Amino acid sequence: MTTARENGAGQQSPQSPSRRRGRRPAGEDTRAALLEAARAVFAENGYHHATVRTIAQRAGVDPAMVKHWFGGKEGLFTQAVLQVPFDFRDVVADVTADGPERLGENIVRRFVTTWDGAGGDRFVALVRSITTYTEALDALRDTLVNQLFTPIAQVTGSDRPDLRASLCATQVIGLGMSRYVAGIEPLASADVETLVATIAPTLQRYLTDDLGIATD
Amino acid sequence: MTTARENGAGQQSPQSPSRRRGRRPAGEDTRAALLEAARAVFAENGYHHATVRTIAQRAGVDPAMVKHWFGGKEGLFTQAVLQVPFDFRDVVADVTADGPERLGENIVRRFVTTWDGAGGDRFVALVRSITTYTEALDALRDTLVNQLFTPIAQVTGSDRPDLRASLCATQVIGLGMSRYVAGIEPLASADVETLVATIAPTLQRYLTDDLGIATD
CATH class of the missing domain: 1.10.357.10 (Tetracycline Repressor, domain 2)
Structure with a gap:
């Protein structure tokens, strides 16, 4: 299920110029890509149905990076959804x-x-x-x-x-x-x-x- | 979304004063018990994680009654949650x-x-x-x-x-x-x-x- 707004704002196609192809190197760049992908996948599927594999694939990084950066799915959810980038x-x-x-x-x-x-x-x-x-x-x-x-x-x-x-x-x-x-x-x-x-x-x-x- | 009136279920039988234990006989009583149990289980677990078995068990009726009365889980959800008992x-x-x-x-x-x-x-x-x-x-x-x-x-x-x-x-x-x-x-x-x-x-x-x- 998608709303009109989701279709508009969330349709970051793989052809998007800002979106890289293939695996990313480990680093802050990878971390940011995982956070962005996580928000999209959690929004589409909810916590339970979102998988680390899907998120990593969306971000173009190795699934092992999720464990490396966030300790797993729960930590990724906490950072991507529950924590906000401001005080x-x-x-x-x-x-x-x-x-x-x-x-x-x-x-x-x-x-x-x-x-x-x-x-x-x-x-x-x-x-x-x-x-x-x-x-x-x-x-x-x-x-x-x-x-x-x-x-x-x-x-x-x-x-x-x-x-x-x-x-x-x-x-x-x-x-x-x-x-x-x-x-x-x-x-x-x-x-x-x-x-x-x-x-x-x-x-x-x-x-x-x-x-x-x-x-x- | 249809109303109870439109599908002929307008007269909701009042809740039986004392909950029966064990299996119920088939009938309007069973149907009402399944609707009540379904609302509780769907509220606790959401659609996807609610099972027909759990709902039937909560209602104290045979799971086959869900198929008999509602055609399955989707029909039960429609009747219990999506339809309202008023126009x-x-x-x-x-x-x-x-x-x-x-x-x-x-x-x-x-x-x-x-x-x-x-x-x-x-x-x-x-x-x-x-x-x-x-x-x-x-x-x-x-x-x-x-x-x-x-x-x-x-x-x-x-x-x-x-x-x-x-x-x-x-x-x-x-x-x-x-x-x-x-x-x-x-x-x-x-x-x-x-x-x-x-x-x-x-x-x-x-x-x-x-x-x-x-x-x-």
Whole structure:
């Protein structure tokens, strides 16, 4: 199953000029190629059905390199899907930099550009691996809530930061599911500005507005 | 996705007050027990890893009954997970009955009480099966968008009904993922009124408010 977006972003054909043929030498280059191939294969097949052989073949490297660089499939998944190439503290600092009234806009813009830039592969790989690999679910929960939205909600000084953080998670997970996994149109191919205009007010409200419930 | 009403299974027999032990006789009782067991096992394992044997064992019936009643695993999944025991036209009529300004509240209340009442099993089974069973994804998209939110958005007479419908889908899918699949607290155990107060305004805005983008 592929979405329109996956077909567009993920169709890195073997003829692609940036893609080398044959085996790669060991080194950082090999490691990067394996990470890229892993994200694509995990996105297509989920954790359980993705094999080290398929990933190595896609990357054009010897399967032994997976053991060498990552210790095996689990380590490769951790590095390729669960770990992100940035520090969440930096993201929190970035999205809060313009003050509380720009939070919604900054969050949606950051999420969509990051996920779009990665072809959505990382998000799809995460969701497709939830079936058989509970660490994927833990990672989704930990990163979105504990490392991202709870610190952001705490910065605003609003009441009920934990509830606000989990509300933000619902909207952002739903956006990722709809745009990258389910390919629900016209949202899946909407441009960033449309998503900012429509979805940012939701996150803004969840973070800084009166939630309409009694505070305890 | 068809509804129970359309295929003549509208009158779902109520759960027998005490679960029987051992093999059940063939009949509507067996069929209901298989459907219930199937939702639980598909929710735990996803489509691919759920076996007919496990489901039959859970239901306390002979595995041959799965073939007899459903034709096999795929038919069982279709009946247990993809088909819902109500007609979406009734849901659209219900949530729009109080006028456009109550849409958000009625939708959140209806979703949460329905999913909570089913133990969230149906939603979890759907998500856990997305990995290997593309019909699960098609069903999610078709029911939420085509059968539910697009008709609702059309009733309101708002501009861009398709975009509004897909925005509603992001919030409702994210709510289901967060509450039933990922168990993100405190949202996962929040009561219905808290969810209505916090999330209904989002759906209300997606359906009836100015989206802040140029109309075409």
